[in-house]
Amino acid sequence: MKDYLQILKKSTLFSSLQDQEIEQFLKAFPVMQKNYQKHETVLWAGNQVTSLGIVLEGCVHVVKEDFWGNRNIVAQVCPAQVFAETYACVENSVLQVDVVAAETSKILFLELGGLLAFQAQDKRNDQIVHNLLSILAEKNLQMNAKLTHISQRTTREKLLSYLSEEALRHGSPEFVIPFNRQQLADYLSVDRSAMSNELCKMRDEGILSFHKSCFQLFV
DSSP, X not given: OGGGHHHHHTSGGGTTOOHHHHHHHHHHSOEEEEXXXXXXXXXXXXXXXXXXXXXXXXXXXXEEEOTTOOEEEEEEEOTTOEESHHHHHSTTOBOOSEEEESSSEEEEEEEHHHHHHHHHHOGGGHHHHHHHHHHHHHHHHHHHHHHHHHTSSSHHHHHHHHHHHHHHHHTSSEEEOSOOHHXXXXXXXXXXXXXXXXXXXXXXXXXXXXXXXXEEEOO
């Protein structure tokens, strides 16, 4: 696990902890590391979850699929980021999303019950629980942002809402988004062809330019 210590140090879960404290934490209770191939399902909707996952390598998508098989990307989780923490916090809760490897990935699973027990034994590690609350709050903000985008009435308005936020987040009108075309359509809950047509229209109108996942917005 020492090989991934630098990744874990970047995780909000271990914020403000020293290397030795992180290593002691990981030795205090069982953890499990698993490898996944691209498109392999990490967690299945309908199952109960007691562990949160931390991405060590690669990337996973949190995906919501309806009865007819329509997919919606709820979130993308990159190295040092956490997933499934909300479900792991609620006893006997059933997972309502799939987690799928977007590329070859390594995941570290932490049993949340063990995490809380460790915290109770050593009050110096109140920081861990504080960090977990920070993660939950951050995920809530991310979900609110997505709701803002998908609540727009038209495909153009959804795109502009998302791209505007990305420009502000990057502090530049030129930026790279973390999705390809199909993934962006799934994230915004729009038809890919209609979205691509709208992007081309906005490019022709001088609102933006793009190449693959690179975008530039114009005033």
